[in-house]
Amino acid sequence: MADGEATVEERGGEARRLEAVRGLALLDTPPAPEFEALVDLACRTLDIAICGISLIDDSRQWFKALRGLGRREMPRELAFCTRLITARAPVGIPDLSADSGTWRHPLVTGAPHLRFYAGVPLMLGAEVVGALCVFDTRPRSFTQSQAEALERLAAVGNGLLRQYDSAQALSRLSRELEAQGRLADLQRRQLSHQHRVLAQASTLARIGAWERDLETGTSRWSEGMYRLYEVPRDFVIDEAAILSFYPPGERRRVKGIVSRAAKAGTGHQFDAQIVTAKGNRRWVRVTCEIDHVDGVPVRRHGIMRDITEEKEAADRIASLAERDGLTGLYN
Numbered sequence: 001m002a003d004g005e006a007t008v009e010e011r012g013g014e015a016r017r018l019e020a021v022r023g024l025a026l027l028d029t030p031p032a033p034e035f036e037a038l039v040d041l042a043c044r045t046l047d048i049a050i051c052g053i054s055l056i057d058d059s060r061q062w063f064k065a066l067r068g069l070g071r072r073e074m075p076r077e078l079a080f081c082t083r084l085i086t087a088r089a090p091v092g093i094p095d096l097s098a099d100s101g102t103w104r105h106p107l108v109t110g111a112p113h114l115r116f117y118a119g120v121p122l123m124l125g126a127e128v129v130g131a132l133c134v135f136d137t138r139p140r141s142f143t144q145s146q147a148e149a150l151e152r153l154a155a156v157g158n159g160l161l162r163q164y165d166s167a168q169a170l171s172r173l174s175r176e177l178e179a180q181g182r183l184a185d186l187q188r189r190q191l192s193h194q195h196r197v198l199a200q201a202s203t204l205a206r207i208g209a210w211e212r213d214l215e216t217g218t219s220r221w222s223e224g225m226y227r228l229y230e231v232p233r234d235f236v237i238d239e240a241a242i243l244s245f246y247p248p249g250e251r252r253r254v255k256g257i258v259s260r261a262a263k264a265g266t267g268h269q270f271d272a273q274i275v276t277a278k279g280n281r282r283w284v285r286v287t288c289e290i291d292h293v294d295g296v297p298v299r300r301h302g303i304m305r306d307i308t309e310e311k312e313a314a315d316r317i318a319s320l321a322e323r324d325g326l327t328g329l330y331n
Helices: 002-024 033-046 080-087 144-205 223-229 239-243 248-264 308-322
Strands: 050-056 060-067 073-075 091-093 116-124 127-136 207-213 219-221 268-275 281-293 296-306
Touching: 002 050, 002 127, 002 144, 033 050, 033 060, 033 127, 033 144, 050 080, 080 091, 080 116, 080 127, 116 144, 127 144, 207 223, 219 223, 223 296, 239 248, 248 268, 248 281, 281 308
Parallel strands: none
Antiparallel strands: 050 060, 050 127, 060 073, 091 116, 116 127, 207 219, 207 296, 268 281, 281 296
């Protein structure tokens, strides 16, 4: 069981490491001056001919910058720097031909007959993403100062990787913001279209929508409400002013319906006649609903619909049913 758990943990760690490598978006990119300068500096500082900065993915070691070696990449199973992934610390091999893990390596047994290797892991956060490594064709050992110099150069490499990672993060954020902007623009256009369709439908159906915030007392109307009352857009929405559009008899009835519903915390519906600001008489049907928060009414909202034609048609039908069409006398 313990071995199985360790395997799962290792797989999870490798998945995070590969995610960090790929997140850099450096694999298979053209040479970059800053990485080229770093390997040149390493070669001069350590008096060595072969130096590289590499990234290690799931199947290969790929060199972002390289001096003295003709191969830009090699299979991961042949990569000297894979030891750094598990060691997470500098590794030095004085004689590759005498090391049990490297003596049969094709670059050791064949050209260029590598003998010396030293590498420092390149880290991105907690993950080993690659290495700064140096080689020589003769066995040797670094002095303490040379080993420290290699580690300082690797620290510069880590800084470059962090800069690239930050640039990628900013690029991703920029793309996400751009995508969100396009989506928001699309949603605005769709919403604008829906508003136009709704406004057209409201006009055809002679419907207006309204709402009143019971905490602040503020009210809002749709365009249809202004059309129904035939008032300008700067009309001050006030309950007393609205009630004034109802003839006196209707006014008392409507006020009673609204008052009783408000006390009960319920909605209401009624048909009534109004006289618009331009003196036109209309029949309207008013429907109201109440929104509650924790049992407390916080908003009234509803619709008003012009039912004048329906009312007139109903009255004509009733008249035809009650009176003779020719004489006008009751049947």
